[in-house]
Amino acid sequence: MAPTEIPQPGLGTSGHEGEACTEAVLAALEAGYRHVDTAQMYDNERAVGRALEESDVPREDVFLATKVHPENLAHEDVIETTAASLDRLGVDRVDLLYVHWPTGAYDPEDTLPAFDEVRDRGWTDHVGVSNFTTDLLAAAIDVLDAPVLANQVELHPRLQQDDLVSFARERDVTTVAYCPIAKSEVAEIDTLREIAEAHDATPVQIALAWQYDREGVVPIPKGTGDHIRENFAAREIELTDDERERIAALDRSERLVDPDEAAWNR
Secondary structure, eight states: OOGGGSOSSOEEOTTOOHHHHHHHHHHHHHHTOOEEEOOGGGTOHHHHHHHHHHOSSOGGGSEEEEEEOGGGOSHHHHHHHHHHHHHHHTOSOEEEEEEOOSOTTOOHHHHHHHHHHHHHTTSEEEEEEESOOHHHHHHHHHHOSSOEEEEEEEOBTTBOOHHHHHHHHHTTOEEEEESTTGGGGGGGOHHHHHHHHHHTOOHHHHHHHHHHTSTTEEEOOOOOTHHHHHHHHGGGOOOOHHHHHHHHTTOOOOOSOOOTTSGGGO
């Protein structure tokens, strides 16, 4: 399963709720996005579903992803709550269903066969994982019958995850990048500001352009209003080799999402 099969970029919806979420998804689809990411944990699947229903973009043209809450990762809970997610989204299937975190009720031998079952039922076209380390990703690949299409992780210029991205790419697993603009902190990085000036762009757009340029990486920036269109337009920015090297030097392994129970803290 080639990494390029996931549309670039996606719209992240964490933190979006209610009508504001619906409006953001509608604006993204109008701007050209064809990948929308949500989760049980976000409590906005109904709002995303309303946008899909109201949009002029056909459902089959939208790559829709959701994630199973860590508390719902026991085998039968995966199946029951996936059915509930489909109902909230107003769809009969999603394109990608993730394990949201390998925590809570996660047990690979119990959880992952349920994802295979959900796929066999036609409720998802693909399965994925999120917040997995290389070891956990390798184990999931071994247990699942279905290919792992994606591993969704925090990734931005201060946390570049080179080893994880390379490990995934070698196994045809796309790295889907959440927090790709580091909760807007990239706007304060001098290097990105300097590069942005050369492209008549913003530091946020430069951070996204760098990710759009990385093989096997698909960022899913959040956004509202004009930011949604600006994030999409960053696809047109062509960075030089020197600019890419300067951005590569920004890596500090700095996490913004770092719960104690995360796999990398065990």
